Amino acid sequence: MxxxxxxxxxxxxxxxxxxxxxxxxxxxxxxxxxxxxxxxxxxxxxxxxxxxxxxxxxxxxxxxxxxxxxxxxxxxxxxxxxxxxxxxxxxxxxxxxxxxxxxxxxxxxxxxxxxxxxxxxxxxxxxxxxxxxxxxxxPLAGLTAYRALFTQGKIKKGDKVLISGVGAGTGTFALQWAVAAGCQVFVTSGSGEKIERARHLGAAAGVSYKAQDWAAQLKELAGGFDVIIDSALGQGFAQLIDLCNPGARIVFFGGTAGNIPELNGRVIFWKQLQILGTTMGTAAEFVAMVNLVNEHQLVxxxxxxxxxxxxxxxxxxxxxxxxxxxxxxxx
CATH class of the missing domain: 3.90.180.10 (Medium-chain alcohol dehydrogenases, catalytic domain)
Structure with missing residues (x-):
């Protein structure tokens, strides 16, 4: 062969x-x-x-x-x-x-x-x-996104979700899965074209992470987030803490921009935030993901x-x- x-x-x-x-x-x-x-x-x-x-x-x-x-x-x-x-x-x-x-x-x-x-x-x-x-x-990206959102992030209908760095496979699936679950989804990207394409997939709005005030823009647009999905880490990760609603979960599965920077631990414990790592998913989560695709006829x-x-x-x-x-x- x-x-x-x-x-x-x-x-x-x-x-x-x-x-x-x-x-x-x-x-x-x-x-x-x-x-x-x-x-x-x-x-x-x-x-x-x-x-x-x-x-x-x-x-x-x-x-x-x-x-x-x-x-x-x-x-x-x-x-x-x-x-x-x-x-x-x-x-x-x-x-x-x-x-x-x-x-x-x-x-x-x-x-x-x-x-x-x-x-x-x-x-x-x-x-x-x-x-x-x-x-x-x-399979791989869809499963990673499913576990990040549903198992680790515990999303539910009506949640405000931020997908940091939409465009790659996993971020795009995270957007589609969260929209299907009834969440209000916001995105960041370095490309205006990718933000526009994300809007066509159901994103409420998006901002460029290249802008110095990207976090302030998101704060104005959404107020705060219940779940944040990130695959970059790096210095920008510190600003995600301030974008969290009380009790929010930040879930990450990559580190393309570097390590986690110094964080304000006082905000984390006072808001009772959770920072969660995730990788791939179980056989049961794979079945659940396929069921989600079938139920909502997702493409x-x-x-x-x-x-x-x-x-x-x-x-x-x-x-x-x-x-x-x-x-x-x-x-």
Missing amino acids: KAVVLTGKNQPLALQEVDNPAIGPGEVLVQIKAAALNRRDYWITVGQYAGIKYPSILGSDGSGIVVEAADEAGQAWLNKEVIINPGHNWGEHDEYQGTDFKILGLPEDGTLAEYIKVKAEYLAEKPAHLNWEQAAAI PAIDEVFPMAQAQQALDKMAGSAQFGKLILVN
Whole structure:
């Protein structure tokens, strides 16, 4: 089969001929129709990720058809259209992942290929209203956003929610999920075009984080927030504290702008705020996320679709953070 292979640090992704996967007990073979890139794939290519090995077939997100099953566990999935939960071996505690937790695409071969083997337990039926590209966009970023909002952030209808840095896959899903839940959602971005596109997805308003008074603008627009979703940290994180309503939750899942700066702890305890980290999600949360997509007939935002042979061009676009929504690769 053909697969997109990473042969070394800072080496270009290349479409190569590799052996077909051989499935074992409990596993199925999925013919990949579409796959999606995540920021994780970029960090792996530049050597800034734990446990990197070469060669590797990257890709955590995929949609496709089950074409082979090793045993009875997978027989029920034969010929079904599916998406794949990329988070494997979560562990016994819902509150945090166990030491055996891993994400599809490293260390195991990922979805940037014609075929992939996975355990049947990590499959979900593709939402019928989505095409292959839209379905492939959902798993990793959608699950991360779901846990951040519903499990950690405990959003409820009527809450005011701030999505800091909308535009990338996870931030865009967070916007869509929160709007579907009946929240009033505000966003920040460095791009006026991305803010406008967020408004089309249901955002009430947005401001540029490049403006010196971005926090004051948000305060004037919203008054305060019940839940804030952040993926950047950095110096701007300190101003999020002042934007919180009493009892608010700040949930973060990245740190692209640096570490958490010095914070005013007095405001945190007096307002009884919670600052929560989050990563991926449980198998039950993945099912709940798919149910949310089906219930509200949600359609992911897709920036651009590339043939699998142009994986490097898609990755280059991600490196520049120019996209709004997901970057998709198709076979």
